[in-house]
Amino acid sequence: MDSQQEPPDPARISNDVTDDGAFASVRDGYDAVYDALAGSATFNRIWRSHAYNGEFPVEFAHIGFLTLGEANRMLAAVQVGAGDTLVDVACGGGGPGLWAAQQAGAMLVGVDPSAAGIGAARERARDVGLDARSAFRAGNIRAHRAHRRAR
Numbered sequence: 261m262d263s264q265q266e267p268p269d270p271a272r273i274s275n276d277v278t279d280d281g282a283f284a285s286v287r288d289g290y291d292a293v294y295d296a297l298a299g300s301a302t303f304n305r306i307w308r309s310h311a312y313n314g315e316f317p318v319e320f321a322h323i324g325f326l327t328l329g330e331a332n333r334m335l336a337a338v339q340v341g342a343g344d345t346l347v348d349v350a351c352g353g354g355g356p357g358l359w360a361a362q363q364a365g366a367m368l369v370g371v372d373p374s375a376a377g378i379g380a381a382r383e384r385a386r387d388v389g390l391d392a393r394s395a396f397r398a399g400n401i402r403a404h405r406a407h408r409r410a411r
């Protein structure tokens with residue numbers, strides 16, 4: 261697919277779509293996940309040690325499979341520094357995006373359809389002292405692109 265091409269309109273694929281274009285069942289499912297994660301130290305420990313070898317810093321723990329080595333290679337590839345802004349689409353609880361912003365000295369904008377994920381990301385930003393350098397908003401990649409075009 262041409263990288264400049266817009267992704268297909270989700271409304272044409274399914275009627276399970278929110279006003280800003282995310283799948284409602286996905287958003288609701290992740291809301292439940294992020295709410296449950298806050299109270300499950302055991303799940304967090306098991307995920308961290310098995311999904312990414314326990315090597316990502318615990319204060320930036322996440323629910324993906326990104327290892328610290330992969331994150332370092334991505335950060336080197338994008339070449340961001342102080343004064344730059346990183347955008348983390350599908351940021352969830354904000355772990356990898358905040359880690360990257362801290363490493364690079366950059367600003368972070370995180371976008372995710374899950375309100376619970378956004379809430380967790382804001383709390384984490386405060387915990388790691390990055391709240392002044394980060395902003396999180398509910399939405400998805402389509403809404404984010406439309407917002408940038410409108411500016």
Ligand SMILES: C[S@@+](CC[C@H](N)C(=O)[O-])C[C@H]1O[C@@H](n2cnc3c(N)ncnc32)[C@H](O)[C@@H]1O
Pocket residue numbers: 281282283286287290321322323324349350351352353354355356371372373374377399400401
């Ligand atoms: C596996 S989680 C990863 C979250 C985070 N990046 C991390 O590493 O912990 C996938 C995330 O994608 C988000 N997501 C699902 N549909 C999306 C969409 N259309 N636009 C942006 N994010 C979406 C979910 O809400 C969820 O937070």
